[in-house]
Amino acid sequence: MGASHVLIISGSIIFIVFAALGFGGLDLLIENSLRGIMVLKEGTSVWDLWRTMPLPIYIKFRFFNITNAEGLANGAKAQLQEIGPYTYL
Numbered sequence: 006m007g008a009s010h011v012l013i014i015s016g017s018i019i020f021i022v023f024a025a026l027g028f029g030g031l032d033l034l035i036e037n038s039l040r041g042i043m044v045l046k047e048g049t050s051v052w053d054l055w056r057t058m059p060l061p062i063y064i065k066f067r068f069f070n071i072t073n074a075e076g077l078a079n080g081a082k083a084q085l086q087e088i089g090p091y092t093y094l
Contacts, residue, residue: 067091
């Protein structure tokens with residue numbers, strides 16, 4: 006088997022692999038890898054990191070009340086009144 010045959014066979018294999026990855030194989034590979042890593046389940050490394058989070062996580066919610074509902078229904082610009090922010094740890 007000459008060098009040209011090896012080159013053609015290896016090029017064909019590389020083409021087939023990249024074609025398979027290009028037609029959704031890469032997405033499937035990444036999704037399956039992340040699904041195994043990112044599962045929040047007791048005993049996993051992600052669980053341990055989540056339980057011993059070095060920084061507190063705050064969630065802020067801001068709500069808005071529409072004060073001119075009738076005018077808004079008739080095409081007027083919305084007038085909003087901010088309610089909050091509500092912060093949770």
